Amino acid sequence: MTTMSNRYQPPLSPNRPTMRHVATLAGVGIKTVSRVMNEEAGVSEATRTKVLEASRQLNYQLDVTAGSLRRAGRRTLSVGLLLPSVSNPFSGEINRALEDALSARGIAVFAASLDDDPQREQSIIAAFLGRRVDGLVLTPIAKNQSYTIPEHSRDLPMVFIDREPVGVDADAVVTDNAIGAAKAAAHLLAHGHTKIAYLGDRTDIQTARERKRGFLEEIGRAGIPSSSVPIRENLHDEETARQAAIELLTSENPPTAIFSSQNLVTFGTMRALKELGKNREVALVGFDDFTLADMMDPGVTVIAQHPDRIGVRTAERLLARIDGDQEPPRTYVVPSELIQRGSGEIRPPA
Amino acid sequence: MTTMSNRYQPPLSPNRPTMRHVATLAGVGIKTVSRVMNEEAGVSEATRTKVLEASRQLNYQLDVTAGSLRRAGRRTLSVGLLLPSVSNPFSGEINRALEDALSARGIAVFAASLDDDPQREQSIIAAFLGRRVDGLVLTPIAKNQSYTIPEHSRDLPMVFIDREPVGVDADAVVTDNAIGAAKAAAHLLAHGHTKIAYLGDRTDIQTARERKRGFLEEIGRAGIPSSSVPIRENLHDEETARQAAIELLTSENPPTAIFSSQNLVTFGTMRALKELGKNREVALVGFDDFTLADMMDPGVTVIAQHPDRIGVRTAERLLARIDGDQEPPRTYVVPSELIQRGSGEIRPPA
DNA sequence: GATTTCTTTGACAACGATGTCTAATCGTTA
DNA sequence: TAACGATTAGACATCGTTGTCAAAGAAATC
Incomplete structure (x- = not known):
């Protein structure tokens, strides 16, 4: 530890606090704060408490998106969900089951409605990719020509619902x-x-x-x-x-x-x-x-x-892929009744 | 223009291309690419075409979240929507109306289900704030004691649905x-x-x-x-x-x-x-x-x-607040029939 | 022809976080 | 007591982008 002072002091404004604010208040380095926030090992109990206290005092909230920039694998902890329409009850059930499974892992869901509009589909997928989602769940109704996922996103974890993927290697979950x-x-x-x-x-x-x-x-x-x-x-x-x-x-x-x-x-x-x-x-x-x-x-x-079982299975597959599962893609069938x-x-x- | 070369050449890997890739391919500076992507003024038609062509060739997709870090007002182009449950038809309608209005502005929606669980509510709001959403729409059913929005997020655009805000200055949209x-x-x-x-x-x-x-x-x-x-x-x-x-x-x-x-x-x-x-x-x-x-x-x-009208009105208010509307908060009543x-x-x- | 103004452009330093690497500290052991 | 490994901590560069600012070139003015 060479010095205790950072290159510059933050203004410590009444605005949303950053890690640096917490660090200065706790009298530690910013990386240490990062470690505490991410529950990384190698922080003494004493420092941990100090940091936590400072964080609580400032009401600090880790910026997930900023972190994603540097984080290993560039995880954004968000996934995109493309539905026929979020207002359709069947879609709603799936959405819900998915949310339950993913939120447990701290993953948030962007949901969007397709409405059988291939144009819209393109722009929604683009919007998802532009937000660097960690995965994609696609529930289109109509057969839309090409699922134009750009080359460089081909290995993005993806699960199709009710539709066999064409031109992309991906799992699918369907009703029989x-x-x-x-x-x-x-x-x-x-x-x-x-x-x-x-x-x-x-x-x-x-x-x-x-x-x-x-x-x-x-x-x-x-x-x-x-x-x-x-x-x-x-x-x-x-x-x-x-x-x-x-x-x-x-x-x-x-x-x-x-x-x-x-x-x-x-x-x-x-x-x-x-x-x-x-x-x-x-x-x-x-x-x-x-x-x-x-x-x-x-x-x-x-x-x-x-739909609930479909959602659960979908979440399971998506998470497995996000966690690096390299098995060849499969289609999972959920029986009807x-x-x-x-x-x-x-x-x-x- | 001092030099034409950047500090270093990107590896130009087959991975997702960045602005720098586009810039090098188009033979321009990275800021110019940024200008073109954001449709800023002050780029000659010739350069614009060059950049667009390079971007098309690489299938470049602007990283919205990375941009939000520096962007004025730190806009993330996303909002959080807290619903009783995404699987509930009434919520679904609202979700849909909101999506339609917001997607036109390039804003994506994080939806989450509350299920009358105050604990869950806390963590969902934290998750939204941690993703630095530009606004919040809250549709809780039960009266949950305190809507604990941290001090520094008090001026975050917020609209309550079906519930008068307490302790926060915010608009509300309710049925009569x-x-x-x-x-x-x-x-x-x-x-x-x-x-x-x-x-x-x-x-x-x-x-x-x-x-x-x-x-x-x-x-x-x-x-x-x-x-x-x-x-x-x-x-x-x-x-x-x-x-x-x-x-x-x-x-x-x-x-x-x-x-x-x-x-x-x-x-x-x-x-x-x-x-x-x-x-x-x-x-x-x-x-x-x-x-x-x-x-x-x-x-x-x-x-x-x-619910559709409620959603439309909510979107309108939220966008107005995001755009800087400073009017004192109001409650808007949507008549029943x-x-x-x-x-x-x-x-x-x- | 020399200024001045306007337009177009890029270098650079952030934004808030994390990965890497190195330094200090503390026990332990020879 | 010196040497060593283990532990704890911070400096620094960097992620991909945008705001700022300054510079180069073109156009307009005198």
């Missing part, structure tokens, strides 16, 4: 969409239905395609030609779904059961059934659970996803 | 809770009810208290002694609400109408009514709108809040 849809089909078949309609989301959405595939395959296994299955697709909101359902139900040879591939489509279908007074006659199984599904008339049978509530157990008219 | 609840009471009174029960949330929640007050005042104005009003409080989830409602409805002198002060309480009440087969006899008005309210039997009449759907229009038995 095809299997879930097959379960729905099997359930309706088991209740005696043979005329089961499929109401589906936009075909450029990978999960929607998977669900359709699983559904049709199961129907096929029952010996029903898929050409005889009424299919209405590219329904992306309640209203278009409602119209499609009405059209189908008032047609010459209406289905006795309906499988709807997504929340909003289910809602539209429920509306149509109620309007036509057929809600107790035509069976319905929807993909995705929703609040109050059991309070409907009848309760709505669904294939429930588990059939929940019987009445609408799916309606039998066809004899 | 008392007025909304009064509207509910008036509506039920107008339909001939005199025995109207109040089912309420935890009494330590300010908005819950306001709603109760507004409700009782309106009842009082109708000449009904508030002592004769059945009141059940501190219901914080569906199950306790359901039990309270059942108790009330099976009592000797059951109410002919119910006002429930919050979403989950409304759900519990709906369940109770359905179980007792009274859903078409007993009137119900709930505070807070919810998905599929119109699909219930009967449709549920509600006092709807407007009565939506008739059937359950609130049931008349008492003759």
